[in-house]
Amino acid sequence: MNDMPKPASVARLAQHAIEAQAKGFDHVDTWVFDLDNTLYPASSRLFDQIDDRITSYIANRYGIDGISARALQKYYYRTHGTTLRGLMAEDGLDPANFLAFVHDIDHSVLEPAPDLAAAIARLPGRRFVLTNGSRRHAESVAGRLGVLDLFEDVYDIAASNYVPKPAQEAYDGFLKLHGIAPERAAMFEDLSKNLVVPHALGMRTVLIAPRDGEPDALERATSPEDFTGAPHVDHVTDDLAGFLTALSIVAAR
Template sequence: MTVMPKDAIFTPVEAHARAAEAKGFYHVDTWVFDLDNTLYPASSRLFDQIDAKITAYVMARSGLDGLSARALQKFYYRTHGTTLRGMMTEDGLDPDEFLAFVHDIDHSVLAPAPALAEGIARLPGRRFVLTNGSRRHAESVIARLGVAELFEDVFDIAAAGYVPKPEAEAYRLFLDLHGIEPAKAAMFEDLSKNLVIPHALGMRTVLVTPQDGEPEGLERLTAPDDADAAPHVDHMTDDLPGFLAGLALVAGE
């Protein structure tokens, strides 16, 4: 453990380490990361592509104009957790067709992220991606970021039986499949509501927020909450690589 005097002047990484110590990670041996707008910054606008494709799919399937399709998309998201789940429930949608269409995007906007890779590599124990997206999309993202080999597995929406976060069943299926003890795990997410169940299960929770000036996608805009005061959020950061580097200091590396 790194001991830091109270009157010290801290570098950004040391400041992250002090924050991490406040609700310790010493017991954590499993690290779980959301994918979109968590492992990569919202400023890449990758999720904007997905968002636009979802709207286009709703337009084509429903015959609605753009504004009406967008409103229906938001309704599905608010009511069912994801647009996919809403269309499956209310319109008998084939999920594989939907996922193939909305994730047919340009992943080349993502660049390798060596600082992120270094931070993840230094986390002791097991590492997973838990996403409401598809495995194919997740694998494309982590390959572009240069972190694919650092994760034991990707648990996608199909593996969850198309039950999305924040539903408790999605987390239960993931934890049971991999034999994870929640009290020894940490969850990183860009949506506060998706940390409610992990926190209730005993996981350390980290909310990854956009940096100043970064765009916010549909899923954040249509699901506002008071993350700053949320008891289910143990930590907040707009600098995931820096936060992970701070964790390495806490671990004494």
């Protein structure tokens, strides 16, 4: 029985395969995935829940209204890379308390993703999740999608000593811990800025762009070049499962 997922469009899958082959993934034996808005589509609006919880946390902490909290949230993000990092640097925040609060969300909005699971399972070599979120959140997401058991490890923000992507230190710690040769690895991310360091290290980089009509998260860059021809982005796709399926087709040749 053929367990290959049925693509919505054979022509689309064929185009994925052509592009994947052109980008040269045949040397890759380690596959690294961001979590939020990468393993699941932004259309689920799961990250919107986290975004709202972050705003609520700041409003409660400082006793301010939602609009002011949102502005402070964006300031911390733009200045420090993540809101958590800003709160830790400028206010001595306990990160465990913050993460428990902002990830107390409804994960049931995520549907199982059998096509994605099958595509990830076919990737040759090792597979990891590298996230600025918590391990508990990552495991909840991956469990709902049906892909948790396919990953060797989840490298979360605590493992990174709360230094977030896109900081070089976040990637260096991950690669060293797991003995990964970056020139033989590929990174999948929904934020262009988080692919700058991986590309410089020699990793193949894939940007997961939002599909038409999908909401942009707070973190998502807004300039068009972030989803088109940035030099640190080797490929852009809005269909992770289709792209990975294409990789398995290319690898089987």
